[in-house]
Amino acid sequence: MSKHSxxxxxxVMLSGAxxxxxxAIAQRLYDDGYTLSLGVRxxxxxxxxxxxxxxxxxxxxxxxxxxxxxxxxxxxTLARFGRLDALINNAGILLEITLDRGDxxxxxxxxxxxxxxxxxxxxxxMPALKVSGKGRVINVASTDGKRYRPTDSVGYAMTKHxxxxxxxxxxxDGWESGVRATALCPGAVDTELIARFASASPVADRLRPxxxxxxxxxxxxxxxxxxxxxxVLNTRLEPSL
Ligand SMILES: NC(=O)c1ccc[n+]([C@@H]2O[C@H](COP(=O)([O-])OP(=O)(O)OC[C@H]3O[C@@H](n4cnc5c(N)ncnc54)[C@H](OP(=O)(O)O)[C@@H]3O)[C@@H](O)[C@H]2O)c1
Numbered sequence: 457m458s459k460h461s462x463x464x465x466x467x468v469m470l471s472g473a474x475x476x477x478x479x480a481i482a483q484r485l486y487d488d489g490y491t492l493s494l495g496v497r498x499x500x501x502x503x504x505x506x507x508x509x510x511x512x513x514x515x516x517x518x519x520x521x522x523x524x525x526x527x528x529x530x531x532x533t534l535a536r537f538g539r540l541d542a543l544i545n546n547a548g549i550l551l552e553i554t555l556d557r558g559d560x561x562x563x564x565x566x567x568x569x570x571x572x573x574x575x576x577x578x579x580x581x582m583p584a585l586k587v588s589g590k591g592r593v594i595n596v597a598s599t600d601g602k603r604y605r606p607t608d609s610v611g612y613a614m615t616k617h618x619x620x621x622x623x624x625x626x627x628x629d630g631w632e633s634g635v636r637a638t639a640l641c642p643g644a645v646d647t648e649l650i651a652r653f654a655s656a657s658p659v660a661d662r663l664r665p666x667x668x669x670x671x672x673x674x675x676x677x678x679x680x681x682x683x684x685x686x687x688v689l690n691t692r693l694e695p696s697l
Contacts, residue, residue: 466541466588468676469493469533469581471518471573474501476647477596478546480665482506484673486513493533493540495525495547495577520547520573530580540584542592542676545574545619550649553611563611570615571622578626586633590680593626593637594672595619599690602641602697607655616641620686627685636683638675642668643691657691 468485472478473494482494486506494502495518506513514536516529533540549569551562574595585591600607601616623639630637644650646662656662668689675684690697 465490466590466676467491467493467533467537467539468542468544469495469529469540469577470544470546471495471520471577472547474498476649477642477645477665477668479503480669481544481546481672484666484669485676488673490676491537493529493537495529518547518573518577520569523572523576526573526577527580529577530584534584539588540581541588541590542594543577543581543585544594544596544672545577546596547573548596548615548649550609550612550653552608552653554608555610558609558611560611562609563614566609566611566615567618570612571618574619575622578622582626582630582635585635586630589634591630591633591635592676593623593630593635594675595623595626595637595639596668597623597639597641599641599643599688599694599697601639602686602688603694605694608653624685627683634680636678636680638684639686640668640671640675641686641688643689661691663689663691 468490473482474496491512493514497519499515502515516532518529519525552558553562597619598616600613601620620639623637626637644657644662650656688697
C-alpha cells in the first residue's frame with residue numbers, strides 16, 4: 457500500500473513543525489496516515505511535500521507570543537476537518553540564564569513560548585479533544601523537566617518543570633472524556649536548539665529527531681486504557697532517569 461493510500465487516522469495539531477523535532481514528527485505522522493494541522497510562525501518553513509497535500513495538511517499560523525493565535529488555530533482546524541484527535545505541543549525555545557549569568561527577561565520569553573503557548577492551546581483544544589472520545593495531548597517537555605542538573609539555563613528547566621504540571625492538569629481535566637495526556641521527556645536531541653550549548657551531551661550521543669517522532673507515533677497508537685503520563689528518553693545514565 458502506498459503512503460498516500462493509507463487510511464486516514466485522526467486529526468493531529470502539531471506546533472513548531474518547521475524544523476527540528478517538529479519537522480520529524482510532522483513527516484512521521486504524515487507517513488502514518490494522520491491528517492495534520494501544523495501550527496507554525498512561517499508557513500514557508502513546512503516541508504514542501506507536506507505543504508503540497510492540501511487534502512491532509514493544513515498550515516496555520518501559531519505564534520506563542522500572540523495570545524489569540526492558539527484559539528484561532530483550533531478554530532481553523534475544526535472548520536477544515538470537523539474534528540480533533542490529538543494536540544502535540546512541540547514548539548519551544550532555550551535561552552541562556554543561570555543564577556549568576558544572563559538577563560532575566562529570558563525567563564519571561566521562555567515562559568511565554570514553553571508554558572503559556574501550550575497552556576493556551578490545551579485550553580482551546582480541550583473541548584474538541586473531549587468530543588473525540590480518544591483525544592490525546594502530548595507535551596514535548598525534557599529531561600530538564602524531571603530533575604535539575606547544572607546547565608546553561610535554569611530558566612529552561614523551570615519552564616519544563618511547569619510543562620510537567622500542565623501535562624498532569626490536562627490528564628485530570630480530560631480523563632472522564634477519554635483524553636490522555638503525556639509529557640515526553642527527551643534528553644539531548646540533535647537540533648539547532650542545543651547546537652551552541654556545551655553542557656549538552658556530545659553530538660554523537662544525542663537523540664535523532666526521528667527517534668522522538670517514532671516515540672510519539674507509538675504513543676498515539678495506545679488505547680485509552682494504556683495511558684503513559686510521563687515518558688523519559690534519556691541519552692545518558694542518571695539515577696532514576
Ligand atoms: N533539542 C533538544 O535537545 C531537546 C531536548 C528535549 C526537549 N526539547 C524540546 O523539543 C521541542 C522542539 O525543540 P527542537 O529541538 O526541535 O528545537 P528547534 O529546532 O530550535 O525548533 C524549535 C521550534 O519551535 C518553534 N518556535 C520557536 N518560537 C516559537 C514561537 N514564539 N511560536 C511558535 N513556535 C515557535 C520554531 O519555529 P520557527 O522555525 O518559526 O522558529 C521551531 O519550529 C522544544 O519544546 C524543546 O524544548 C528539545
